[in-house]
Amino acid sequence: MNHQRTKWTLSSVSLFVLFLLLSALLLLPLFAIILGSLKPSTELLRFGLNLNIDTAVMSFKNYISLFKDPFYFTWYKNSIMITVLFTVLSLLFSSMVGYGLAVYKFRLRNVIFALVLVVMMIPLEIIMLPLYKLMISLHLMDTLWGAFLPFVVAPLPIFFFRQYVSGLPKDFLDAARVDGCTEIGIFLRIMMPLMAPAFSSMAILQALGSWNNFLWPLIVLKSNEMLTLPIGLSTKLTPYGNNYDILIAGSVLAIIPILLFYIFFQKYFIEGMTAGGVKG
Missing domain, CATH: 4.10.280 (MYOD Basic-Helix-Loop-Helix Domain, subunit B)
Incomplete structure (x- = not known):
């Protein structure tokens, strides 16, 4: 012993x-x-x-030099606003779509899910021009909404939520319907608490992707007061490379929000990723 x-x-x-x-x-x-x-x-x-x-x-x-920049805190605020709005809206709508594909049986359900998987394989560069024209027609150029709205309902979180919900017990749904609960009520009151680990896991991934996003905001945002933090810091570089010190200092400060976000949600991260990857 x-x-x-x-x-x-x-x-x-x-x-x-x-x-x-x-x-x-x-x-x-x-x-x-x-x-x-x-x-x-x-x-x-x-x-x-x-x-x-x-x-x-x-x-x-x-x-000190970074804080003296008149636009630095504006860039920081823009990045936080875009990240928060994108993460919240993406989790809400993507979870709804994934929940619908996992729970409800309807015609073309498998076809829609197959299309979701196909869209996952399409790189941004292929659809960049149509999205750019769409932002112009919707008058969303140089706005915070235009920087994230086209990607609110993305295939990856839809796939993740669909797989996660497929592994949850469905007895709660039948019991709620017997008690007279509406379908929206079932999703909001019963399924969302059960999907908390999935929400936490996907919140980290979506927030990290939005915070570090560079290419699409670079295309959509034009004025200095609308830039996000990664783009704003990149404007500090000169052809002579004499501002790398300020760029690195800004990068260190840019790590803080995502680090705090991960610490807050890491309790559920592994559980949600594991369950979403093996169930269904």
Whole structure:
């Protein structure tokens, strides 16, 4: 018994040390970026990003210069607004579509689901021009709505929610219908709480994708006051590459919202991804 307990203890310690080393290895690039944000551009051009801690050249001047930019906090606000609106609307409408494909039996259901899978294989570059013309006709150019509205109902979250709902018990639905609950009430009051892990998992993925989105907002947004954070920071670069220090400092600050978002939802992330991937 003691031998078995010792064996389990050694295994636990070995796994702990292994994961600790892997975590440190994965955090080294982030640590290098944080150090780089405190160094002047000349140091970055000479030595690149490194783990050298040189207090003689390190300071918060990059962050001060960034905060002095009249549009920086506007870009930050735009990115937060787009990310929040996109994530909420995408989760709401995509979950409805996935729920409908998983629960209701109707003609062409399998055909619609097959089309969803086909659309997943189409890259953005192919549909970029039609979407651009659509934004012009809807007068959504250079607006926050135009930066995310075409992608609110996307095939990936539809597929994910459909797979997740397919693995949930359907007895609750029949009991709710017997009690006189409407279909909308069933979805809002019964299914949405059961889909909480799926919502958390997809919220992280959708928010991360929206926060880092660069290509489509670059096409739609034109004026400085409407730019998102990734595009706004890219305007800081010059042909001589003398603003990499400010760009790196802005990148460090851009990590904070997504990091907090992940910490808040990580409790359900693994559960939701695992269930959505194997059920159905």
